[in-house]
Amino acid sequence: MGDLKLEDAPAQPSAALPPAMASIQAQSTHDVLQNMNRVPLFMTTLDDTDGEGGENVELEALKALAYEGTRAEVAENFRQQGNDLARNKMWSDAKEFYNKAIAALRAPLQPQDAEEGPADMDVVVVDEESEREKERHIEEASYINRALCNLEKKNYRSCIQDCASTLRLNPSNLKAFYRSASACLALDKLPEASDACNRGLAINASNGPLKTLATKITARKESLESIARVRREREERKKAEERSLKLALKSRNIVTRTSEKAPDMEDAAIQLEKPLDPTSALSIPVILLYPMHAHSDFIKAFQETETLMDHLQYILPVPWDQAEEYTKAGVECYMETTSGGLIKAGKKIAMGKILGSGKCEILDGLVKVNVVPKEKASGWIEEFKKRRSQ
Template sequence: MASAPPPEEDDGMDEFMDQFKGKKYKDGFSEDNWEKEFDKIPMFMKKAPEELDSLEHPELACIQTILYDEDQSPEELAKTYKNEGNHYFKEKNYKKAVISYTEGLKRKCSDSELNVILYTNRAAAQFYLGNNRSALNDVIEARKLKPNHLKAVIRGILCHIELNNYSKAIAWCDEGLKFEPKEKQLIELRASADKQKRVEERNVRKTKLREKKKRVQAEALLKAIEERKIKLFQPQELSSQNSDDDEGDDEEEDRVLRTLLFDGINSENGIVVHLDENGNLNWPVLFLYPEYEQMDFISTFHEDTRFIDHLSVMFENFPPWDTEKKYKPINLELYFEDEQREDLYQVDPMCTLRQVLSHDRYVVKAGNPRILVLVRGSSFFQDFLSGKKLQGAV
């Protein structure tokens, strides 16, 4: 009989294995976690982690150290960064793609073709990020190294179109067509840029015509106001500026200043005075009732309409806030205030708006003529007028 093999020397293995008897391995793959576990292994990863932590991903940190070993040549490192950038680009992670391509360009390798690719690819990533200026700068650098690089030309054209530089886009198309006369994309881009250029030119012409029409209307409006000797309020800073001007200042500049000033003082409702087809002024007028802190707004008050005509319509019925029912046209007195002198001028309701606005002490402020309305003989009427200086009626 064959003798039994001699017993192995005890190395403690049996005791070590005994620790696991009856215990279930908890970290094994299961139907629920196998994809997650596989994704931790570099070979099977579908996507690189956003932040590379050497403790959490030691395998990746090791691979990265090998890939980006500074002992490699600039060409090898630039190519590695290019490949990394391409990977990020495919994942649409354009910010990281830009960083990778930039690192590749920092290597300053002697491979001109590789540098062209790095510039062109970085331009594409910048384009998708909306950084059209940066993208254009990159394709310009790429074309310095390779003037006829088709991708650089096309991406440059796209940048010019996004920047509304249609003439330059067309020029780049023409340059590209010199060496690629049948390139479909160049032909289509040129047609698109030319169409958009024509639309832009048409819009510019329309804008100029609108501005000219607006300027002519503003000039006519100011002329009508000046003919009626109506004064417009000017802020203190503009008034002092005008007083300091030399007498020889260009009259046209002063007219433009006043045009801009008047065009900018809209009423609260965005309505401004305008000339109708018969050359008459129509104003947005405020009627103020200080006793009740109320007001009425007449958006189009014809300059030759009498105040009584509006009051008769406005107070045909008592307003809700007139609880004492005392606001009847026959009971009302109208005033305008000279803020500079703190004087009150009574307005005859039979007067027209033009007569009031042409008064030598009336100043139109903020684009809205304003009239105070009081009930004659009321207690508020007496109190309100007691502290005011009354002047003759208009």
């Protein structure tokens, strides 16, 4: 006879169930488990109903127990539950229980009705001073533990506030100084972090965590100071380079102007070979325009000592010139003047000399040169004048 498989098991138990359990005989396994889940002892998920749309009386009774007792007892119950969750790093859930503990301590005392209960009821006398001390201790512990939850959840400002509440209750709480300093460090509020750390060390100079934190604060402060110093040096150098370039252009009689529609030239710019030396070689971005054919060539760094011919000799002929009109000898170059006219730019004259005449300008950090076929130059000039007159 083979082994009995699960599906071969008899549908009904061989022995009769006790009378108290007889009602479950007709229920499926799913129904039994669902009903058990409504009993607090067997709960695996929270079910607030009785399965028929009503209230789960047993669960509500269990909840009510959490609020029975003195304020200190109720608050301590919530605090301990928060501690259990915090040990498992369930920071959000733990924080909620610390919230409840603090709220319980703030709840008004409920006066005992003298007419309630039998005449011979035992009266429990509570030492008010001792009870207040318990409440103060629980409140301090709840605040400082909630501060830990906020610190772990990166709610740094809330952490600082909880630490402040802790220190109002106990000015010597070292955890409050440590967690407040940690939150301030995370926010780069270094003076506040250092102050909190120093206050804690003033109470206990040998506290290891505070000493380690003080070292981190010092290191962060030095790092930020180094970053700030580098930034200042970079800004100062940039200003010095701008002054040097301005002096270089002025000494060369080169006119510059900016407009509201400056083009994006990425890293192309007017610059000195030695940025801090106004007498060093100057380079300028130049764009060669072919207005009659809507094409252009960009020269990122045109040296002031170079001529247009120095660049035309490797640019021309251009690949799109089917009529072969653009040759070194067959083109003329024109630049706009500061007054809105045109001058013919000599192809063998240094760019620095052309700009130094003061007749042309560098607009938005760029020099524009129009390149046109010599045979069509006069017609293009007339068209230019007409457009200007309009």
